[in-house]
Amino acid sequence: MDHIPKNHPRAESLRIRQRLVDGYDDGLVAREGLIAHGRGEAFDYILGERTTRLAQRSIKAAAAALLLARNPVISVNGNLAALCARQTVRLAAASHSSLEVNLFYDSPARRRKIASKLESAGAKRVLGHRRADQTELPGLGSQRRIVDKRGIAMADAVLVALEDGDRTQALAKDGRRVIAIDLNPLSRTARTADITIVDNAVRAMVRLAAQCIELAGKKESGLRRITDSYDNAATLGSHIEEIAKYLERAARNA
Ligand code: PTJ
Numbered sequence: 546m547d548h549i550p551k552n553h554p555r556a557e558s559l560r561i562r563q564r565l566v567d568g569y570d571d572g573l574v575a576r577e578g579l580i581a582h583g584r585g586e587a588f589d590y591i592l593g594e595r596t597t598r599l600a601q602r603s604i605k606a607a608a609a610a611l612l613l614a615r616n617p618v619i620s621v622n623g624n625l626a627a628l629c630a631r632q633t634v635r636l637a638a639a640s641h642s643s644l645e646v647n648l649f650y651d652s653p654a655r656r657r658k659i660a661s662k663l664e665s666a667g668a669k670r671v672l673g674h675r676r677a678d679q680t681e682l683p684g685l686g687s688q689r690r691i692v693d694k695r696g697i698a699m700a701d702a703v704l705v706a707l708e709d710g711d712r713t714q715a716l717a718k719d720g721r722r723v724i725a726i727d728l729n730p731l732s733r734t735a736r737t738a739d740i741t742i743v744d745n746a747v748r749a750m751v752r753l754a755a756q757c758i759e760l761a762g763k764k765e766s767g768l769r770r771i772t773d774s775y776d777n778a779a780t781l782g783s784h785i786e787e788i789a790k791y792l793e794r795a796a797r798n799a
Contacts, residue, residue, distance in 0.1 A: 561628065567627065568628070571627075573658050573662055575655070578627075581624060591788050592743070592784075596752055597784075599743065601752065604753050604756050605756055607742055608640070610702055610739070611753075612760055616702075618672075619704045620703055620704065621645065621647065621663065622649065622659075622708075624707045629746060629751075630663055630666040631666040632751050632754065634668045635751075640753075643700075644670070644672065645671070645672040645692070645693050646663075646674050647692065650688070651691065660673070678694050685712055687712065690715070702723075703721050705734070707726070709733075710733025713725060713734040714733070714737050722740075723737065723739050726741075726742045726744065726746045726750075730785055736781065743780075743784045
């Protein structure tokens with residue numbers, strides 16, 4: 546990261562980008578993951594590269610949903626492992642969730658590398674990388690259908706980040722509560738998930754873990770009140786309005 550000047554106005558964004566490039570060089574990230582990151586960066590830019598008040602509301606609902614779940618699972622792909630392995634492991638501990646590697650551009654070698662990355666970041670158990678434990682999620686054509694019998698196969702809540710719409714739909718259709726982290730409020734994943742956090746996964750993971758710790762002592766009825774009063778469609782609509790306002794302001798100042 547030495548080549549990124551500390552006072553560069555886009556230093557943080559460049560550092561995040563570098564983490565992804567390093568992750569690609571280390572065999573964690575798919576080539577296509579670099580492109581997916583670019584789309585995320587564009588949305589992050591017009592959302593102001595910060596966790597918005599709306600995103601924080603989704604984070605609170607997501608934390609309550611994870612704490613209410615009996616078998617919550619955090620699904621980890623190449624981008625998430627490269628961007629924020631440590632934060633993901635911390636969230637798993639704070640929310641009592643299992644960690645499972647699940648890939649779109651699947652390869653056994655990449656699954657193993659991602660599992661070791663999570664283990665080096667402190668994970669005690671990582672699912673999804675042993676062939677003997679694998680089964681298939683119904684109604685899904687992509688490699689994401691391959692899930693762990695002890696993880697996503699029996700999960701009642703699944704946290705997905707940088708996800709494709711097909712699996713989000715398959716999980717939702719199968720009766721799982723889906724929590725998504727996706728910077729694009731227009732995506733199929735964002736619209737299909739029960740709770741969508743429109744924020745950069747790098748920031749969202751940290752805040753989500755902190756929120757789980759904050760809500761940990763709360764009664765089940767209190768957690769239910771939080772999830773029941775949350776409206777994903779309305780929250781996404783407000784995100785889109787915020788983007789429209791940002792663009793209107795930019796057009797006026799152009
Ligand atoms: O590691 P694999 O094989 O599982 O592949 C993972 C990728 C990301 C390549 C795969 O899931 C993919 O192609 O994803 P999509 O369909 O491009 O969707 C990624 C979504 O995540 C898009 O809506 C992006 O805007 C969004 N996104 C990108 N970077 C971030 C993000 N959302 C949150 N935080 C980010 N850092």
